[in-house]
Amino acid sequence: MEVSNLRINRQRLLDRIAELAQIGAIDGGGVCRLALTDEDKAGRDLVVSWMRELGLHVSIDQGGNVIGVRPDGEGRVDTPAILTGSHIDTVGTGGRYDGALGVLAGLEIMACLNDADVETPCPMAVGFFTNEEGVRFQPDMMGSMVHQGHLPLDGMLSSRDRDGVTFHAELNRIGYAGDVATNSVHARAFVELHVEQGPILEQEEIGIGAVEGVQGLSWREYTFHGVSNHAGTTPMSLRNDAGYAAGELAVFARKLALDMGGDQVATAGTVILTPNLVNVIAKEAIITIDVRNTDNDLLIQAENQLDAAARGIADQEGLTLTIKSLARYDPTPFDPEVVDLVVSCAETFGQSVRRMPSGAGHDAQAFAPNCPTGMVFVPSVGGISHNVQEFTEDAHIEAGANILLHTLLGLAEKSVEQQ
């Protein structure tokens, strides 16, 4: 069989997605499978059993990351592999596609290669990385970041959940504290299939997103300190109203994003007033602004403009201001050749395709600095994710998995040419 005619088995993939979704299933069709819980263990056990059925060489590293390697044509499993994968942990009210799709599509690709007895010039591998969601243990993308050397293993193992239980204790408890070093499986390239988790593809009626990189992110917390006073007895001219200042900043953030245009987004997601009473002028307001851009210079510009606006509002209202950075990630560009490959594979399959940034973080981010990396997005109905209503059409799943398959095969071919 011509490799170019290879197609994944849609029903087999959908069946695996449905079966994994039963572990930690919650009302409404969603999933709760927080990292290192009993549900995570059961999910891991199922996926590992599938890896073994497919004849993959399974390695579990000290951070609980699991990678199944399909040997190359010469039976090698130790040389750098073309790697795909994602995560199987979920948020508290997660959907069945976020993370799981990328892992199970990878398994389906291995099955498809097996069915056709395809011999690849380098090993092909699929993995799932521990605690991508960062709900139970922080930060997020923990396993992949440790795997790629951006975070120390010790920090991951000693982190604690809200009840004070350590990551290490829980990893041991569920039997996934492996004995191989993290990154014992070397990635020659990494490509991840994921649901978009946003509305762009659906709105534009496009089937495939060729992800050019992950937006840089900055979470800034602005605390305005004013004076609590009676809402009836205090003239407008004698107020130091922290609540009003928060409103002004929320409006500014919106205007800033629209003025900057492009990929720039800005969100005032959190507002907390003190004392938060109808007839009392707020003495304190805490507001967070989440700004993101694919261009780091523009992101810095957005941060600076927000800070300046907050200072101006505080000065005008007679408030003091505290600014705190809660999180900051530089944008992560993906490899242009991988992006091009995704685009051309999509076109081969007759799929409409769009180059786009990812607004959310993904395991692929961890690989991008170290090897050629890319992502394939498929549409999320209504842009909904981290929600039991998360849904992606079967046809889009099939197309995404086929495009991932041929992107991985293309990368395998290319890696040989380069040797």
Added chain:
Amino acid sequence: MEVSNLRINRQRLLDRIAELAQIGAIDGGGVCRLALTDEDKAGRDLVVSWMRELGLHVSIDQGGNVIGVRPDGEGRVDTPAILTGSHIDTVGTGGRYDGALGVLAGLEIMACLNDADVETPCPMAVGFFTNEEGVRFQPDMMGSMVHQGHLPLDGMLSSRDRDGVTFHAELNRIGYAGDVATNSVHARAFVELHVEQGPILEQEEIGIGAVEGVQGLSWREYTFHGVSNHAGTTPMSLRNDAGYAAGELAVFARKLALDMGGDQVATAGTVILTPNLVNVIAKEAIITIDVRNTDNDLLIQAENQLDAAARGIADQEGLTLTIKSLARYDPTPFDPEVVDLVVSCAETFGQSVRRMPSGAGHDAQAFAPNCPTGMVFVPSVGGISHNVQEFTEDAHIEAGANILLHTLLGLAEKSVEQQ
């Protein structure tokens, strides 16, 4: 002694203020004497003992309102009296002047009349009204509103605090469920001395406020219903951001008050976002706006403009909107002749005086529809009230009490002329 030369005894008044402030005293010099608690009982017992020492005829009505009547020159206590007074309950972290000043200044005036053997043409009386603050039982100004027939006695007695305890049970428990009907003491006129609880007098370096009325009040709650979405993956053009809408409305409310000018105030005191997470667009925002004006037509105009603005914001952002009125009081004008009398008394005492509205509600509001009514304001340092730091200078207290004394005497004189 010429009645016009009568002066209150400053030290005796200050001593009583200090003594009452010891009951329910809290750190920082403040007072916690919530309505119908043991502290309220102890405060009542002390004030009633002072009333009896002064030879006043004490009546306790079925709502726990207490009035001490000083007989007129012919020994009558049953004919309509010139009444002063306020309340002795406080908020949880109250000051020592709010309410207490008006009651104790009234007592001091009775003492002063006694000392000089003044015979008045009608009875003079001082009272304190139950649960003005409305902290433990709602609504506020309960006792005076029942006393003046604006609220039913039954409703007051059956109201419950957070623990489900009825007003009636607590009134009985502290021994202040009197046997006389509410309003058995008829007011010929009512004047209340109170701290301003706002910054205007201090800022303008004015000693006395001649209160022209209480601002009308409207508390409106706006709930914007949008769509929760990922702050990174949702383009600005595809948002239905309830949090942004709340910010816009807070900014509009400020602009509205400034554009309307005059007494108009507007406050966004409460904002609650759901889910209130840094990286999630809020699906719901509840914001309250407190608007007040002395002119009911202007107040209605402010309400209408706020509602229209909220609808416009909701339409533009693709949100649905629920508007709820949480409270609505018409403005309460005071008697122009009483206001003139306060002004002329202040001038007689060489005090700078300013006609002004009250931004807060007071017991005097209950009397205004039924008899000539007014209020005297003295400056609040820093405009601070409902706070342990509440403070009014001794000299201002003395001036306010003297002006109250002569306003009451003027009203007594006038009441005879009119007969």
